[in-house]
Amino acid sequence: MTDPLLAAALVGLGGSVGAVGRHAVGLRIEGRRSVLTVNALGSLALGALLAAPIGSEATLLAAVGFCGAFTTFSSFAVETVSTAADGEGRIAAGFAAANLAAALLAFLGGAAVVGALA
Amino acid sequence: MERTPLGFLLVALGGFVGAVTRYGIDVAVGDVTGAGTLLANVLGSFTLGLLLTRTARHRTRLFVGTGALSSFTTYSTFVGDAVTLGTTVGAAYVAASYAAGFAAAAAGLFVGGRL
Numbered sequence: 179m180t181d182p183l184l185a186a187a188l189v190g191l192g193g194s195v196g197a198v199g200r201h202a203v204g205l206r207i208e209g210r211r212s213v214l215t216v217n218a219l220g221s222l223a224l225g226a227l228l229a230a231p232i233g234s235e236a237t238l239l240a241a242v243g244f245c246g247a248f249t250t251f252s253s254f255a256v257e258t259v260s261t262a263a264d265g266e267g268r269i270a271a272g273f274a275a276a277n278l279a280a281a282l283l284a285f286l287g288g289a290a291v292v293g294a295l296a
Numbered sequence: 297m298e299r300t301p302l303g304f305l306l307v308a309l310g311g312f313v314g315a316v317t318r319y320g321i322d323v324a325v326g327d328v329t330g331a332g333t334l335l336a337n338v339l340g341s342f343t344l345g346l347l348l349t350r351t352a353r354h355r356t357r358l359f360v361g362t363g364a365l366s367s368f369t370t371y372s373t374f375v376g377d378a379v380t381l382g383t384t385v386g387a388a389y390v391a392a393s394y395a396a397g398f399a400a401a402a403a404g405l406f407v408g409g410r411l
Contacts, residue, residue, distance in 0.1 A: 186316050189315050189319040190312040190313075193316065193367045195311075196315070197310060197311025197312075197315075197362065197363050198307055200367075201303075201363075216371075217371040221372040224373065225376070228376060241373075242318075242373070247314060249371035251337040251369035252340040254371060254397075255345075256341065256345055258398060260405070263402075274398075281372065282375055282379070
């Protein structure tokens with residue numbers, strides 16, 4: 179069992195790097211596309227990490243911290259609701275479905291590739 | 297402003313706080329798959345809606361919004377939990393997360409607009 183303080187530090191460190199990475203993507207890609215990109219990429223990485231034989235410290239740093247923070251649900255929800263409120267209901271529904279489909283496929287794909295290698 | 301070192305520092309500090317708080321909720325909630333993530337995602341969606349309607353201050357948005365709240369909530373763990381829960385329960389978990397998350401974001405935007 180990891181020491182609670184070390185666990186929090188690892189999650190926080192991974193979270194810092196994940197947030198900065200997401201911010202960097204957001205500076206290059208606008209709005210909804212940026213959210214979809216980080217959510218798909220981060221889910222791919224999480225699927226791969228959880229299928230890999232890594233220890234609990236690495237899981238806290240990379241999976242809980244980095245992948246958890248690199249991807250975002252709050253920005254996704256606000257983007258979806260704002261798009262719908264702007265009268266673009268179809269785009270909002272498509273965006274919500276695309277996030278789920280892309281993240282799910284990415285997660286399963288990442289897990290399958292690492293599972294085949296391990 | 298966004299691209300300055302200060303902007304990245306604010307996002308990094310916020311990301312630290314957001315991720316640790318999410319982990320704290322996970323630990324407090326315990327072994328129920330998806331429960332902590334659902335709670336964090338709903339709380340964070342409401343608060344982000346509130347923040348974006350209450351302040352246009354760029355540094356506040358970077359620290360609290362892009363940094364803390366966006367890192368407090370997570371999509372990757374949400375999808376991972378849905379897969380772990382299996383087809384039927386996982387689908388219900390996705391539907392509940394979407395419904396509660398959208399309602400929370402809408403409530404945050406609405407309340408923030410009225411204050």
